[in-house]
Amino acid sequence: MGAHDTPVEILRWRCGEIPGGDDRPPHVLPYGNGRSYGDVCLNDQGGVIDCRGLDRFISFDPSAGLLRCEAGVLVADILDLIVPRGWFLPVVPGTRWITVGGAIANDIHGKNHHRVGTIGCHVQRLELLRCDGIRRVCSRDENPDWFRATVGGLGLTGVITWAEIRLKRIPGIDIDCESIRFERPADFFALAEESDRSFEYTVAWVDALKTGKGAGRGLFFRGNHGDQAAATASAGRPEAKGFSRLPRVRVVTRPAVRAFNELYYRRQIRKRRRYKSGYRPFFFPLDAIGGWNRLYGPGGLLQYQFVVPMADAEDVVSEVLALAARSSSTPFLSVLKVFGDRQSPGLLSFPSAGATMALDFPHLGDATLKLLDGFDRLVGAAGGSIYPAKDARMPAAVFNQCFPGWHEMVPYLDPGISSSFWRRVTGSSV
Amino acid sequence: MNRVLIFGASSAIVEATARHFATAGDALFLVGRSRAKLDSVADDLQVRGADRTEIAILDAGDVDGQKEVIAQALECLGGVDIAIIGYGILPDQASADADPELVRQTLEINAVSTVCLMARLAMILERAGSGALAVISSVAGDRGRASNYLYGASKATIDHYAEGLRCRLSGSGVRVVTIKPGLVDTPMTADFAKGALWARPETVAKRIYAGLLSGPEVLYVPWFWRWIMLGLRMIPERIFKRLPL
Numbered sequence: 001m002g003a004h005d006t007p008v009e010i011l012r013w014r015c016g017e018i019p020g021g022d023d024r025p026p027h028v029l030p031y032g033n034g035r036s037y038g039d040v041c042l043n044d045q046g047g048v049i050d051c052r053g054l055d056r057f058i059s060f061d062p063s064a065g066l067l068r069c070e071a072g073v074l075v076a077d078i079l080d081l082i083v084p085r086g087w088f089l090p091v092v093p094g095t096r097w098i099t100v101g102g103a104i105a106n107d108i109h110g111k112n113h114h115r116v117g118t119i120g121c122h123v124q125r126l127e128l129l130r131c132d133g134i135r136r137v138c139s140r141d142e143n144p145d146w147f148r149a150t151v152g153g154l155g156l157t158g159v160i161t162w163a164e165i166r167l168k169r170i171p172g173i174d175i176d177c178e179s180i181r182f183e184r185p186a187d188f189f190a191l192a193e194e195s196d197r198s199f200e201y202t203v204a205w206v207d208a209l210k211t212g213k214g215a216g217r218g219l220f221f222r223g224n225h226g227d228q229a230a231a232t233a234s235a236g237r238p239e240a241k242g243f244s245r246l247p248r249v250r251v252v253t254r255p256a257v258r259a260f261n262e263l264y265y266r267r268q269i270r271k272r273r274r275y276k277s278g279y280r281p282f283f284f285p286l287d288a289i290g291g292w293n294r295l296y297g298p299g300g301l302l303q304y305q306f307v308v309p310m311a312d313a314e315d316v317v318s319e320v321l322a323l324a325a326r327s328s329s330t331p332f333l334s335v336l337k338v339f340g341d342r343q344s345p346g347l348l349s350f351p352s353a354g355a356t357m358a359l360d361f362p363h364l365g366d367a368t369l370k371l372l373d374g375f376d377r378l379v380g381a382a383g384g385s386i387y388p389a390k391d392a393r394m395p396a397a398v399f400n401q402c403f404p405g406w407h408e409m410v411p412y413l414d415p416g417i418s419s420s421f422w423r424r425v426t427g428s429s430v
Numbered sequence: 431m432n433r434v435l436i437f438g439a440s441s442a443i444v445e446a447t448a449r450h451f452a453t454a455g456d457a458l459f460l461v462g463r464s465r466a467k468l469d470s471v472a473d474d475l476q477v478r479g480a481d482r483t484e485i486a487i488l489d490a491g492d493v494d495g496q497k498e499v500i501a502q503a504l505e506c507l508g509g510v511d512i513a514i515i516g517y518g519i520l521p522d523q524a525s526a527d528a529d530p531e532l533v534r535q536t537l538e539i540n541a542v543s544t545v546c547l548m549a550r551l552a553m554i555l556e557r558a559g560s561g562a563l564a565v566i567s568s569v570a571g572d573r574g575r576a577s578n579y580l581y582g583a584s585k586a587t588i589d590h591y592a593e594g595l596r597c598r599l600s601g602s603g604v605r606v607v608t609i610k611p612g613l614v615d616t617p618m619t620a621d622f623a624k625g626a627l628w629a630r631p632e633t634v635a636k637r638i639y640a641g642l643l644s645g646p647e648v649l650y651v652p653w654f655w656r657w658i659m660l661g662l663r664m665i666p667e668r669i670f671k672r673l674p675l
Binding site for chain 1: 464470
């Protein structure tokens with residue numbers, strides 16, 4: 001997609017207008033750090049407004065745990081600031097390299113969704129700047145309808161210039177973790193039910209290539225913030241160096257993934273392992289490998305993340321795994337988690353009570369797309385939904401089924417804003 | 431704790447440099463043209479750990495106003511350990527060729543105003559007998575090129591003045607640091623096509639921060655520009671004038 005040809009305007013001051021003026025393309029899209037897997041952050045027929053220059057903190061109250069910052073501030077920058085002072089973000093995704101604006105626009109979730117819901121549940125206020133120059137401070141009390149449309153609103157309601165987030169106290173900076181091997185999806189669900197009561201963070205890795213006996217086996221990770229003093233904690237150690245110049249050669253092939261999965265599954269001899277982890281390797285394992293996406297080869301990767309209600313979750317997960325294992329497309333990293341029932345304020349928010357699964361595939365063209373169409377049918381039949389932030393291919397009909405309320409967004413859409421994703425899933429021309 | 435006085439505090443390179451001072455817990459006095467922008471920068475630096483942040487409004491062309499602002503800063507900080515001058519404009523050379531008014535404006539801001547400010551700050555630091563005066567120049571000051579010689583001439587003025595000042599203040603305990611950024615991806619250069627030689631303001635800022643208090647007093651950032659410019663300076667004029675630079 002033509003991200004490199006898209007005209008880019010830079011927004012560097014929150015007091016400024018959306019740049020471009022009369023030369024602005026008919027529609028633009030606020031752009032954060034570009035880590036969404038699909039086209040929610042692309043606008044191939046218009047321009048983008050690069051918001052990464054909005055990278056200033058505005059206020060931080062270390063006694064109340066309230067942080068206000070501009071929307072281009074990265075999760076990494078926030079954690080660097082607040083963790084040494086005993087605070088943590090209430091919700092973090094799988095990478096530190098996303099902006100606050102992107103986190104809100106995609107209403108991201110983390111390994112603690114079963115406890116605390118999405119980031120939108122913790123955003124106190126935000127400012128929305130429209131292409132016509134109108135500004136609105138939005139919260140649950142002020143402009144609540146705008147707040148609802150903007151949280152999870154994929155940047156389509158205007159540019160988020162700043163946000164205020166309620167932070168979470170932590171006793172120390174490390175995570176006390178356990179990893180537990182499981183043999184089949186049913187065991188995962190039993191572990192999730194047991195763990196979600198006593199662990200703040202839970203997630204599982206699944207060996208999506210294993211068929212027959214052991215199909216759906218994996219490792220269940222659970223953790224809580226530990227109470228080690230900062231000075232002795234391992235997160236203070238320097239991080240592993242990234243490999244930002246990885247060659248764009250497809251390493252994600254079936255034999256390689258099969259070998260990786262076997263080794264990964266057997267990395268612990270005992271069924272259960274207890275360990276301490278720095279918060280970075282625990283929450284952001286892929287950040288240690290800069291440019292990891294290049295391992296999927298020149299076609300790139302497609303990720304498929306869905307949620308289905310608990311009633312059918314085990315069946316859908318097993319069927320998705322069976323389809324993936326039989327397909328010529330090789331799923332690499334597959335992740336499974338149970339969402340809680342805390343409702344996000346966001347109108348288009350993705351998470352809902354049930355099980356969510358994310359699978360990465362090298363994009364091999366039609367074979368991969370057909371496989372994902374097959375997933376759509378399973379997810380649709382179970383009344384599930386697909387995550388826009390990860391999507392690059394869901395047809396308009398599927399989007400309509402996943403987000404039947406999307407028409408409620410229409411009055412709040414900024415006429416000067418659109419995205420490749422939005423045109424694709426709504427079938428609109430702008 | 432250093433007491434840092436910054437002119438042009440909302441420029442991208444300077445703001446990124448100021449964050450290092452803030453993280454180190456220094457006291458900062460920020461000068462610039464727009465109150466709204468300075469307020470955003472000041473709030474950010476405060477959250478990042480600055481001991482204190484104060485702001486003052488001054489237009490870059492206002493040479494007379496410099497005295498008052500410096501007095502304000504001295505009173506507020508109780509003295510100055512590090513002074514940074516980082517404002518400037520980048521005129522389009524082709525427009526300037528046809529517009530002597532733009533030539534005057536560029537020289538007034540980039541050269542006259544900056545040099546006057548350097549003179550004022552040098553007196554203060556010399557009296558204190560310690561500290562550093564840093565000025566953001568540019569590799570463009572190293573040689574006049576067809577594409578950019580007005581900007582280059584304004585920066586060459588700064589370079590020359592800083593060099594002399596360095597000689598005058600050698601042995602006084604005061605460092606005079608000429609910072610020569612190469613191509614940096616900032617709002618000033620937003621309309622340029624970017625290639626492999628371009629650096630991010632944060633990268634440049636890290637080196638500036640490290641180079642302010644120790645090391646060579648002429649600082650090319652990133653480092654490789656020192657060698658690129660050395661090569662360019664060695665090209666004989668009769669060849670140089672034919673090069674498409």
